[in-house]
Amino acid sequence: MTKHFENAATILMAVAAVAVAAKYFSVDRSAIATRSRSKEVVVSSEPRWTKAAAVALPVASGKARLQVIEFVDVECPFCARYQATIDSIAQEFGTAIEIRIVNFPINGHRFAKSGAAALECADRQGAAQKMLRLVYANQDSIGFWPWTRFAAETAMKDTVSFKVCLSSIATRSAVDLASSTADSLDVQATPSVFVSDYRYNHAPSFERLARDIKTLIRGEKLK
Numbered sequence: 116m117t118k119h120f121e122n123a124a125t126i127l128m129a130v131a132a133v134a135v136a137a138k139y140f141s142v143d144r145s146a147i148a149t150r151s152r153s154k155e156v157v158v159s160s161e162p163r164w165t166k167a168a169a170v171a172l173p174v175a176s177g178k179a180r181l182q183v184i185e186f187v188d189v190e191c192p193f194c195a196r197y198q199a200t201i202d203s204i205a206q207e208f209g210t211a212i213e214i215r216i217v218n219f220p221i222n223g224h225r226f227a228k229s230g231a232a233a234l235e236c237a238d239r240q241g242a243a244q245k246m247l248r249l250v251y252a253n254q255d256s257i258g259f260w261p262w263t264r265f266a267a268e269t270a271m272k273d274t275v276s277f278k279v280c281l282s283s284i285a286t287r288s289a290v291d292l293a294s295s296t297a298d299s300l301d302v303q304a305t306p307s308v309f310v311s312d313y314r315y316n317h318a319p320s321f322e323r324l325a326r327d328i329k330t331l332i333r334g335e336k337l338k
Contacts, residue, residue: 156323158337161314163300170293171215172234174244175205179213181331183324184309186219186297187247189230191305193318195251200321207325211332216247218293219305226257229281231290233262236280237271245269313337 167184185201187194205214218234220227230250237246246269250257253265266277280286297307306318310327319327327337 154317156319157316158313158319158327159316161300161309161312164309164312164314166296167217167300167309168215170289170296171217172238172243173213173215174247175201175214179211180311181212181328182309182311183212183214183328184217185214186217186302186305186307188219188221188224188227188305189234189247189250190224190227190254190257191221192254194306195254197306197318198248198251200318200324203321204324204328208328208332212328216243217297218290219297219302219307220290220294221305228290229262230257231293232281232286233265235286235289236262236277237266237269239280240271240273240277242266242269242271246271 164184167186168182171182171184183201183204185194185197201214204212216234218231220231233250234243234246237243246265249265249269253260262281263274263278266274271277308315308318308324310324310331313327313331330337
C-alpha cells in the first residue's frame, strides 16, 4: 500500500514539475519578446522641448538651430558608453548642430547629484565637455576622487571658485531645476535624447541619429 502511495506521489510531483517548467518557459519567452519590442527606437514629436533647452548646458559646437539634447547622469555606465555616439555625431555635423546636456541624476546613484553640480560649475568656466568626458573615463574613481581633482585634471583655470561653486545654493538650485524639468518631460532613463522638437524612447544609434539629423537639416519632418 505504501509503495502505491509513493508511486502516486512521484507521478504527481513529476506532473507538477512539468507544469511549473512549462509556465516558467512560457513567461520567460513572453518577457524576452516584450523586452525585444521595447528596444525598438521610436521617435515622436515633443513640443515642450524648449523646457529642456532652457536648462541644458552646451558641450559641443556653436549656437545652431538644431539642438541635440542628452539627459545624463555622471554615474550612468550607459551614458559613458553612449558618449562615443555623441562624439561621432559632433564630428559628423560640426557647427550644423549644437549638442547640449541636461543633468538628470538618478536617486540610486550616490554621487550623481554632486557630479551634476560639478558639471554645472565646470560649465561656468566653459569646461563642461572636458569635465563630462573625464568623469566618464574615470567612473571607477567617482567617490574616491574629490570633484576638485576632476577639475584640476581638466586643467580648469580657477579651481578655487569651482570648489566654492560646488556648495553654493545657486548650483544646487540649478541641478534641482534640471532634474525636475526632466521629470516634467516624463524622461524615464539616462541617456535619453531629444533632437530639437523630437524625442526618442531609447537612445538611438549613430546611424539612426545621423539619418534623422540629415532629414531635419533638409527641413523635412521625422516619421
